[in-house]
């Protein structure tokens with residue numbers, strides 16, 4: 001690397017934005033927002049403290065119990081023995097080879113879900129997948145905690161890959177600004193979440209778009225449990241969580257009974273309305289899905305529902321749906337039903353009308369940028385066919401060989417003996433962590449690459465210290481951002497940390513796969529080569545990017561990737577030419593009824609959208625658990641990253657729990673009081689934050705606190721995942737059901 005002894009300043013990129021970093025010698029001394037960002041995130045300030053935090057993994061470490069007598073048990077309670085790199089790599093490589101040779105590659109779980117950090121080459125998940133494929137493959141995972149359920153259901157409805165749809169096909173912010181008159185936001189559109197975008201985001205524009213919407217007089221209606229899920233100035237309809245489908249059905253019922261349904265649209269572009277209508281009207285089950293029916297379910301008044309339906313039919317209306325709605329039991333239903341409601345309104349394919357998903361969930365959605373062909377390290381094909389839905393990990397570990405359903409398929413869970421995790425923190429992200437802790441004791445060996453002693457690292461057998469992005473050089477680039485970065489190495493690796501690439505190269509060499517994994521290159525060579533390929537492909541698409549050395553000298557460039565000409569409008573091609581440009585659904589149309597899904601025969605996801613009460617919601621509240629817990633993303637960081645430094649701030653932990661003053665008063669809870677949030681699955685501490693901006697009966701505890709140590713009955717930091725249920729959304733989606741939880745909140749005495 002360059003001379004690092006002197007003071008220097010450089011710009012780097014992250015999942016939550018670009019920022020300027022000041023270094024002196026081997027330390028990061030300060031960070032500042034990037035000048036080109038109109039609305040910088042608040043996160044960078046704590047990076048220096050986090051990077052040099054005492055919770056960094058200093059040296060390779062092996063759990064004492066595992067070192068003494070191999071195998072599980074004691075994970076999370078044993079202490080660790082530090083070893084020199086060579087010795088630790090020898091031991092890990094021998095163990096990986098032993099398990100592979102004894103039990104086969106189907107006994108290795110390498111799903112390794114997680115965001116790790118930005119940067120194209122040093123992307124931990126790509127590195128671990130390439131390594132495991134170099135030695136014969138691994139059991140993979142499908143989907144994400146973000147949108148796993150939607151990724152399963154939505155292709156049945158619109159016939160396209162869901163990620164393709166949300167990142168590249170939906171209406172752009174510009175289209176919305178130009179055409180939308182009424183914006184109906186289920187779960188809001190939250191600039192707090194839009195701070196983040198995978199792979200990087202430079203100009204944070206969501207809040208400014210809302211300023212423009214307000215100026216032009218667009219009605220902006222946030223429907224959900226928290227006023228704060230949308231920017232200030234939006235209308236708020238306080239909704240009981242998990243009841244969106246009932247509300248959407250009631251809106252559809254108004255359209256149908258008041259002659260507001262666009263039947264011409266349904267006839268031309270959709271299939272199955274005649275199979276759905278009898279359910280809507282109550283002909284199949286004796287219950288019309290009217291506003292009077294939905295009002296007590298949703299906690300709204302029937303007249304409000306009627307007025308909203310008329311407004312939606314009478315103006316150019318865009319329905320947006322937050323990802324959070326499908327991170328819940330039966331999450332398939334609000335997603336599918338929103339498409340049906342939009343179809344009944346007949347505005348799909350018109351600019352600024354119809355439906356869109358995940359605006360605000362991450363900052364890149366809606367930017368509507370041209371795509372440049374990517375820059376990714378080849379992960380190789382995986383010879384192992386077994387893939388589990390990502391959120392079914394604990395089920396898999398607890399039930400090897402047991403059959404499970406997923407999106408029309410049925411098959412057994414593999415028998416996992418080895419887990420390799422790099423770039424994720426399952427003991428932050430998974431639901432019912434006490435159950436995961438039990439399941440996690442099953443495999444013979446668990447290896448984790450991590451910069452910090454996260455709760456996952458603490459529960460591993462072998463921990464390799466990984467560098468952070470500030471300790472290695474990389475290229476920062478995302479298709480949802482206008483910028484391209486050279487992310488310089490700013491400081492030498494902290495402690496004995498190594499890049500994931502070098503860790504895997506070291507293991508591969510010991511398992512006879514060095515040539516395959518490295519192809520004779522080191523990371524500096526890879527970086528230049530991947531970049532050269534990217535530059536060539538960009539040029540072929542008419543975009544000039546500087547050569548590697550010039551980019552290094554310039555640090556960053558803004559790319560001309562704004563769309564020219566007409567802006568994106570979702571399904572405009574279908575609308576223009578339904579015969580010539582059919583959807584890739586079985587019918588070629590939007591599927592209001594799906595023969596395919598009906599054919600699966602699932603009780604929890606039938607052939608058209610329905611209201612299915614979840615196992616936990618306010619309609620099923622009990623004395624033991626009377627409050628609905630939502631666990632949104634944290635505003636002050638990305639998931640559990642940088643947590644050790646944030647937790648050092650006096651008074652910052654346990655995490656703040658939003659609670660309505662009436663619910664607090666009923667429990668004699670005052671502002672700032674330390675409370676215990678609990679249910680049959682677990683308990684954690686939290687700090688009461690009283691607010692009128694939350695629906696009574698609902699409490700909100702953001703994710704991201706580190707799960708406590710083994711043996712602690714009450715998580716002291718406020719991790720909501722000790723309370724959330726580890727159940728799939730349905731047999732179809734099998735996504736995470738994080739938002740489906742009832743809890744009690746009590747003053748913490750003693």
Ligand SMILES: Nc1nc2c(c(=O)[nH]1)N[C@H]1C(S)=C(S)[C@@H](COP(=O)(O)OP(=O)(O)OC[C@H]3O[C@@H](n4cnc5c(=O)[nH]c(N)nc54)[C@H](O)[C@@H]3O)O[C@H]1N2
Nearest residue numbers: 114115116117145146423424425429449631639640641738
């Ligand atoms: N209750 C509840 N739970 C949720 C959610 C919810 O809404 N409610 N949301 C879910 C969602 S959508 C998501 S995406 C997940 C997020 O869950 P994760 O993506 O697992 O969370 P992160 O904290 O980002 O974990 C990334 C880890 O990678 C490490 N890391 C960073 N850079 C590197 C690197 O270069 N190399 C290596 N080896 N490691 C690195 C970080 O230190 C960190 O520990 O959480 C899910 N969990």
Ligand SMILES: Nc1nc2c(c(=O)[nH]1)N[C@H]1C(S)=C(S)[C@@H](COP(=O)(O)OP(=O)(O)OC[C@H]3O[C@@H](n4cnc5c(=O)[nH]c(N)nc54)[C@H](O)[C@@H]3O)O[C@H]1N2
Nearest residue numbers: 146187193196224241242322323324361632633637638639
């Ligand atoms: N600052 C920050 N931003 C992030 C992240 C982060 O860690 N930090 N993580 C990123 C990631 S990985 C993802 S996937 C996205 C997630 O984006 P989302 O899934 O949209 O975000 P959440 O924060 O889980 O939930 C948003 C809101 O949905 C509401 N909600 C919960 N249940 C319901 C319901 O049943 N009905 C309705 N109408 N509303 C409901 C809650 O009030 C909650 O505040 O965020 C991204 N953005």
Ligand SMILES: [Mo]
Nearest residue numbers: 144145146147
């Ligand atoms: Mo996510």
